Amino acid sequence: MSTVTRRAVIDLGTNTFHLLIADVSATGGISEIYRERIFVKLAAEGIATIGKAPFARGIKALRHFRIVLDEHDVPEVNAIGTAALRTAANGKEFIREAAEKSGINIQLIDGDQEAQYITLGVLNAIPAAEDRVLIMDIGGGSTEFIIADERQVYWRRSFPLGVSVLMTGFHFSDPISGGEVSALENHLKTSLTPLREALATYPTTHLVGAAGTFDVLAERLQDTAAPRHTTSHQLNIAGFGPLYERIVGATLAERLALPDVPEERADMIVVAMILLRFVSRLAGIDRITVSDYAMKEGILLARPQDAK
Structure with missing residues (x-):
C-alpha cells in the first residue's frame, strides 16, 4: 500500500x-x-x-x-x-x-533549477518522448528552454526574456507597430543565439509548451482529432498563424474582447505570441503539445537528487 x-x-x-x-x-x-x-x-x-x-x-x-x-x-x-x-x-x-x-x-531558485523542475513536470505530463522535444516555459521575467527526451536532458537554459521584460522594452503602440515587432525579433535573434546553436546540435521539430500563453493556445487551438491524453493536449498548428495575426494586430480593447484570452494576460500576450512565432520558425516546429504540468508539479515529483 x-x-x-x-x-x-x-x-x-x-x-x-x-x-x-x-x-x-x-x-x-x-x-x-x-x-x-x-x-x-x-x-x-x-x-x-x-x-x-x-x-x-x-x-x-x-x-x-x-x-x-x-x-x-x-x-x-x-x-x-x-x-x-x-x-x-x-x-x-x-x-x-x-x-x-x-x-x-x-x-x-536560479534559472537552471527552475528549468530542472519544469523538465521533470513536463516529461511526466506528456506521452513518452521517444524523440527529442523542445520544452518552453514563458514566464513574466524569464523564459526557460530545455531539449530533452525520455532518456536524458541534452541542453537547458533560462533567458531573461519573460513577457513583462519584453512588453516593457518593446511594446509601446496600440496595436504594436511593425517597427516594434522588428525590434523585438532582432533582440530575440541576438539573445537566443545559444538556443539556435543548441538546436543545430540537437534538432527537434516538436515544441512542448508549459503554462501561461500555452494555456490560452490550448483553449483556442486544441486538435480535437488527436488522441486524448489526461495531462497534455495537441494543438492544431495550422490555426496558429491566423490566431497570431488576430492577436498581434489587435488593440488592447480588441484583445480584451477575444474569447479565451484572460483579462490579466491581454496586455502581455502580444509579445508572447511574437516570441513563440520566432522560436517556432527558429526550430522549424511542425508539432506543438501543451503540458498541464510545469514547475509546480515538477517540485512535487522531485527527489533530492533531481534538484541538484
Missing part, C-alpha cells in the same frame, strides 16, 4: 502567484486537491524594483494562501521565488515581509 503525503507548492512568478495543493503518492502519482492563481504582476512598475502597489498585492496574495493552506491542513509547503524576486533590489525585503505576515518561507 502506497503512502500518500499532502503537499503544497507556491510558485511566485513575476506575473502570477500559483498555489497547488495535492496528495502525492510514493509512486509519484499527483491527486490535485486545490489550485488557485492570483495575478499580482510584481513587475508592473519595473522588474528592477518591486513597486509599492505590486509589493502589497503580493503580500496580500500570500496571506490569502496561508488561510487556504490552513483550511486544507497542509503539513509541507514549498514556496519558490523565481525571476522577479531574483532580480528586484527589494526582493529580499519581500521575502522577509512574506515570512512575517503570512508565515510562508520563500526559497529563491
